Amino acid sequence: METHEKFEFRGSAREWFGIWIVNLLLSIVTLGVYSAWAKVRSKKYFYQNTFVAGRNFDYHATGQQILIGRAIVVAALLVFALSAQFLPPLAAALLIAYVAVFPVLLVRSLRFDARNSSWSNVRFDFVGKLGQLYLLIFVYPVLSILTLYTTWPFVQRAIQRYGINNHRLGTTSFHFDSKIGPFYMAFLAAVGIVLVGVALVAGVIFGQITSTANEALFANPILLLNLFLSYLVILLAAAFASVVYQAIIRNHIFAHTKLGENKHGFVSTVKPLSLLWIAVSNLIVVLFSLGLMLPWATVRMQRYLAENSALVPNGSLDDFTGDVLTETNAIGDAYSDIEGIELELPV
Known part of the structure; x- marks a missing residue:
C-alpha cells in the first residue's frame, strides 16, 4: 500500500x-x-x-541581489522609453533586442528561483536549454495559431515537459511525460464552459437587438444593462473555465511526475x-x-x-545530494517580477 x-x-x-x-x-x-x-x-x-x-x-536569495537586478532592468526599460520618445529607430532596434533576449532572461529567472530554493537543506536547480525555450515561445504558439488553436494542448504539454524535466532537487531529476488525451480533455472542458456561457446570453441579446433595430443603442438603457450583464456572464464563464482547466491539469501533472x-x-x-x-x-x-x-x-x-x-x-528520502551551485544574478528574476512572467513547477 x-x-x-x-x-x-x-x-x-x-x-x-x-x-x-x-x-x-x-x-x-x-x-x-x-x-x-x-x-x-x-x-x-x-x-x-x-x-x-x-x-x-x-x-535563500537576498534583497540586495533582487534590488540590483531590478535596478538594471528598470534602467534598461527607461532607456527604451526615452528612445521611443526621442529616437524611434533606436527604440525599434531595442524592441527587437528585447524580444530576442526574452528567453535568456526567462531561463535566468527560472535558474535563479530554483537555485535559491531548497527542501530539506538540498537546493533545487534548473538546467533548461535556450534552444528549447525559443521553440516554446516563438515557434509552437505560431503553429498553434495557424491551426486555429486546435493544437494548443500540444503546446501546453511541451511547456510542462520543459519546466518539470529540467528541474532538479540536488542532482536528482524530475520527470514528466503524458499522453496528449488528458490535455485535450481539459482544453475541451474549458472551451465547452465558455461556449455554454456565450450560448446563454446570445439568444437574449440577439432577440433584443433585433426588436430594437430601429432604436439608437444608447437610447435603450435596458439593452445596455443586458449587454453589460452578458459580458459579465461570459467573463465569469471564462474564469470558471480557467479554474476547471487548472484543476484538471494540476491533478494530471502531479500524477505523471x-x-x-x-x-x-x-x-x-x-x-x-x-x-x-x-x-x-x-x-x-x-x-x-x-x-x-x-x-x-x-x-x-x-x-x-x-x-x-x-x-x-x-524508498528513502535521504538520498538526495546537491552540487555546489555557482552564484546566479537576479536580473532575469527581476525582469519576471516586473512583467509578471511565470513558468515553473505547478506546486
Whole structure:
C-alpha cells in the first residue's frame, strides 16, 4: 500500500498579515526600494511554513541581489522609453533586442528561483536549454495559431515537459511525460464552459437587438444593462473555465511526475468546484475589506493547495545530494517580477 506524505502549510493569516502590512508600508515609504526585501520575506515565510514528510522548504536569495537586478532592468526599460520618445529607430532596434533576449532572461529567472530554493537543506536547480525555450515561445504558439488553436494542448504539454524535466532537487531529476488525451480533455472542458456561457446570453441579446433595430443603442438603457450583464456572464464563464482547466491539469501533472531513479511520485486532489469557491469567495472578501483581508485569502488558498498535494515516496528520502551551485544574478528574476512572467513547477 502506497504511503502518502501530505504537504502541509503551517502559517497563519495573523502572522502573514503582520509581515504583509510591514512589507507594504515600507515599500511605499521607500518608493518601492524595500519591495526587493519584501519579496524575500514573503517567499521565506511561505517556503519555510510549507512542509512535506516533516521537512520544510526554504528560500535563500537576498534583497540586495533582487534590488540590483531590478535596478538594471528598470534602467534598461527607461532607456527604451526615452528612445521611443526621442529616437524611434533606436527604440525599434531595442524592441527587437528585447524580444530576442526574452528567453535568456526567462531561463535566468527560472535558474535563479530554483537555485535559491531548497527542501530539506538540498537546493533545487534548473538546467533548461535556450534552444528549447525559443521553440516554446516563438515557434509552437505560431503553429498553434495557424491551426486555429486546435493544437494548443500540444503546446501546453511541451511547456510542462520543459519546466518539470529540467528541474532538479540536488542532482536528482524530475520527470514528466503524458499522453496528449488528458490535455485535450481539459482544453475541451474549458472551451465547452465558455461556449455554454456565450450560448446563454446570445439568444437574449440577439432577440433584443433585433426588436430594437430601429432604436439608437444608447437610447435603450435596458439593452445596455443586458449587454453589460452578458459580458459579465461570459467573463465569469471564462474564469470558471480557467479554474476547471487548472484543476484538471494540476491533478494530471502531479500524477505523471516522478522524482529520481526511485520514481517518487506525487498526487494532487484539487477539486474544480472547491477551487472555484475559494477563488470567488476570496475575491469578494478582499474587495469588501478594501484589500485588508488579502493575507487571509492568500493563506487560505495556500493551505488548500498544500492539503490537496502529496508526495508518494518509493524508498528513502535521504538520498538526495546537491552540487555546489555557482552564484546566479537576479536580473532575469527581476525582469519576471516586473512583467509578471511565470513558468515553473505547478506546486
